[in-house]
Amino acid sequence: MHEIHWIKEDRVLYVAYQGHQSPDTLKDCLDDMALYLDTVRAPIVMIISWLEVTSSDRDVLRSQPGHRTYSHPMAARGVLVGFNPLEVMMNETTAMNTRGSKNTQYFPSMVEAMEYLEPMLV
Numbered sequence: 728m729h730e731i732h733w734i735k736e737d738r739v740l741y742v743a744y745q746g747h748q749s750p751d752t753l754k755d756c757l758d759d760m761a762l763y764l765d766t767v768r769a770p771i772v773m774i775i776s777w778l779e780v781t782s783s784d785r786d787v788l789r790s791q792p793g794h795r796t797y798s799h800p801m802a803a804r805g806v807l808v809g810f811n812p813l814e815v816m817m818n819e820t821t822a823m824n825t826r827g828s829k830n831t832q833y834f835p836s837m838v839e840a841m842e843y844l845e846p847m848l849v
Contacts, residue, residue, distance in 0.1 A: 728744075728746045738847060740771055741773075741774050743776040753791055761794075772844065773804070777809040777814065797822045806840050808839075809835070
């Protein structure tokens with residue numbers, strides 16, 4: 728499961744992964760993220776929460792190499808919350824191999840992520 732909605736229309740998108748994550752649930756969320764990215768005319772920031780994930784299949788964050796969300800031209804930056812060091816490494820490997828550059832920043836809590844995003848929300 729996942730939840731997606733605008734925090735600031737056409738500027739900051741909130742994405743929350745929820746429950747158990749498998750390659751299929753991860754792909755479903757990435758597909759939905761791409762649909763949002765397809766609707767904007769300027770690159771956006773996505774805040775992506777892993778805080779509500781209860782469990783995940785082994786190497787799930789490496790299960791979608793080449794997914795278009797990772798290299799979408801409207802994905803300016805990913806602000807990722809709640810990933811442990813192993814998950815960060817797996818996500819970075821997939822994103823870097825797909826996009827060819829780093830566009831992610833990691834925070835342990837939503838409070839810290841929102842403080843970072845504050846200038847973009849005004």
